[in-house]
Amino acid sequence: MNFLAVIGRVAISFLQAAGKIGLFAVSGITHMLTPPYYPRELFRQMINIGYYSLPVVGLTTLFTGAALAVNIYEGSSRFNAESTLPTIVVIGIVRELGPTLCGLIVAGRVSASMAAELGTMRVTEQIDALVTLSTDPFKYLIAPRILATLIMMPLMLVVVADTIGVLGGYLLATSKLGFNSGNYMKSTIDFLETIDVMASLTKATVFGFFIALMGCYHGFNTRGGAQGVGISTTNAVVSACIMILLSNYVVTEMFFSS
Amino acid sequence: MTDMVPKISLKGLRKTFGPKVVLDSVDLEVMPGESMVIIGGSGSGKSVTLKCILGLLIADGGSIKIDGQEMIGISNSDRREILTKFGMLFQGAALFDSLPVWENVAFGLLAQRLYNRTDAKEIAIEKLRRVGLSPDVGSLSPAELSGGMQKRVGLARAIAANPDIIFFDEPTTGLDPIMSDVINELIVECVKDVGATAVTITHDMSSVRKIADNVAMIYHGNIIWTGPKNKIDHSGSDYIDQFINGKAEGPIKMEILKG
Ligand SMILES: Nc1ncnc2c1ncn2[C@@H]1O[C@H](COP(=O)(O)OP(=O)(O)O)[C@@H](O)[C@H]1O
Ligand SMILES: [Mg+2]
Numbered sequence: 001m002n003f004l005a006v007i008g009r010v011a012i013s014f015l016q017a018a019g020k021i022g023l024f025a026v027s028g029i030t031h032m033l034t035p036p037y038y039p040r041e042l043f044r045q046m047i048n049i050g051y052y053s054l055p056v057v058g059l060t061t062l063f064t065g066a067a068l069a070v071n072i073y074e075g076s077s078r079f080n081a082e083s084t085l086p087t088i089v090v091i092g093i094v095r096e097l098g099p100t101l102c103g104l105i106v107a108g109r110v111s112a113s114m115a116a117e118l119g120t121m122r123v124t125e126q127i128d129a130l131v132t133l134s135t136d137p138f139k140y141l142i143a144p145r146i147l148a149t150l151i152m153m154p155l156m157l158v159v160v161a162d163t164i165g166v167l168g169g170y171l172l173a174t175s176k177l178g179f180n181s182g183n184y185m186k187s188t189i190d191f192l193e194t195i196d197v198m199a200s201l202t203k204a205t206v207f208g209f210f211i212a213l214m215g216c217y218h219g220f221n222t223r224g225g226a227q228g229v230g231i232s233t234t235n236a237v238v239s240a241c242i243m244i245l246l247s248n249y250v251v252t253e254m255f256f257s258s
Numbered sequence: 259m260t261d262m263v264p265k266i267s268l269k270g271l272r273k274t275f276g277p278k279v280v281l282d283s284v285d286l287e288v289m290p291g292e293s294m295v296i297i298g299g300s301g302s303g304k305s306v307t308l309k310c311i312l313g314l315l316i317a318d319g320g321s322i323k324i325d326g327q328e329m330i331g332i333s334n335s336d337r338r339e340i341l342t343k344f345g346m347l348f349q350g351a352a353l354f355d356s357l358p359v360w361e362n363v364a365f366g367l368l369a370q371r372l373y374n375r376t377d378a379k380e381i382a383i384e385k386l387r388r389v390g391l392s393p394d395v396g397s398l399s400p401a402e403l404s405g406g407m408q409k410r411v412g413l414a415r416a417i418a419a420n421p422d423i424i425f426f427d428e429p430t431t432g433l434d435p436i437m438s439d440v441i442n443e444l445i446v447e448c449v450k451d452v453g454a455t456a457v458t459i460t461h462d463m464s465s466v467r468k469i470a471d472n473v474a475m476i477y478h479g480n481i482i483w484t485g486p487k488n489k490i491d492h493s494g495s496d497y498i499d500q501f502i503n504g505k506a507e508g509p510i511k512m513e514i515l516k517g
Pocket of ligand 2: 304306349
């Protein structure tokens with residue numbers, strides 16, 4: 001009966017959450033920019049987020065690049081347009097699949113681990129303990145995680161994702177579809193434009209921000225015990241993925257709608 | 259004694275979570291160098307009281323004074339300054355499991371930038387020795403330690419920066435009676451060593467008898483009795499009698515059916 005009331009309540013709680021996350025983000029960024037800094041923590045997070053994500057990111061994009069090549073070859077051969085394959089693969093990977101897949105995979109890995117780790121620290125009073133030891137948890141825990149993700153997503157993970165994705169297409173096309181390796185390389189490089197790379201890196205940065213923000217926000221605000229940690233982890237991954245797909249559309253519009 | 263400023267003074271301290279009143283109006287004074295023990299049943303708001311004093315929870319009303327200075331409404335930087343006077347041993351030890359034991363103990367020293375890492379490590383090893391742990395424990399991870407050892411490391415961490423005031427939240431809960439006695443003994447010694455004021459929360463009567471100068475009992479969000487340790491057996495309060503004798507019958511009704 002109270003259909004409108006239900007809608008209203010959902011809308012209000014959504015806006016409330018958005019407001020809280022917004023404030024959390026502002027506070028995280030402010031603390032990121034003001035001392036004291038924790039280079040040791042930053043370095044540890046960079047290794048964990050960047051280096052240890054490389055295998056999954058590489059594997060995912062390698063096979064996606066290959067699958068993309070198969071599909072495009074099959075589709076374009078209907079119009080005798082097989083020669084466009086390298087161009088479409090590189091644009092598809094760099095503009096869209098590289099950053100998006102990388103973002104989703106890293107969300108699954110990094111948002112989850114941030115939420116679980118910070119959530120456990122919250123319910124075992126480790127975050128309270130930090131405060132009693134003259135340490136601001138925002139500076140020590142949140143700022144290094146956000147900064148490390150902002151650095152590693154564009155400068156390492158998405159560059160690797162794009163490269164390996166294109167490589168996947170190349171390997172398949174040259175080994176199974178009879179493409180000449182020199183020609184494939186040439187059309188890949190010729191048709192890749194600066195704006196494609198810019199879009200890729202912009203997406204990587206934006207996705208990285210949401211990955212860290214959702215992981216940190218949900219972990220930091222965990223309530224209850226083990227169950228609370230589980231809920232936070234799920235919420236972190238789901239909300240990070242939604243934000244990635246949403247912002248992917250927005251950034252794509254910004255760069256490429258004419 | 260009367261003209262001394264209390265180290266900690268709570269007046270009408272109030273804290274609610276939604277409709278639930280956890281602290282109604284808590285009044286408590288702790289004098290410098292005194293060891294105050296707060297007793298009360300599980301869920302009676304003992305930990306919440308300490309967290310309000312530390313500013314980990316925001317009190318809804320009343321006054322919290324440390325060395326005569328009001329803590330409610332104080333600026334963050336002033337609060338941080340005052341918090342350097344505190345050490346706390348948490349109920350579950352709350353050690354940082356991403357750091358080795360020695361770095362846990364040295365954490366406050368490093369955070370306050372009082373020492374470089376080499377010196378801080380030396381002090382940490384010394385504090386570990388103080389709580390009866392050998393130096394090689396320093397390089398272990400907290401997850402490799404037993405509950406009793408974790409509590410000792412937590413104690414070493416709490417005293418590392420020579421705090422003025424130390425809080426102990428249920429230091430013996432979950433330990434066997436012998437380990438409990440060891441921890442109680444260490445608490446008494448360490449507090450004496452650093453000359454600190456101590457507030458201990460417990461529902462373990464052997465802790466009370468070992469640690470306390472004065473005892474306060476919290477019930478339904480209020481302090482219902484305070485007095486020196488030796489008066490506790492003749493307090494004239496049915497609540498205290500029921501609590502120290504651990505009887506199900508009495509004025510304290512466990513809220514088993516509630517909720
Ligand atoms: N952050 C919180 N949010 C909601 N309720 C809380 C919170 N912290 C404590 N409480 C409630 O306050 C009451 C007192 O808790 P606490 O002080 O931890 O008890 P104890 O005396 O055993 O230390 C409990 O009923 C607990 O559920
Ligand atoms: Mg408690």
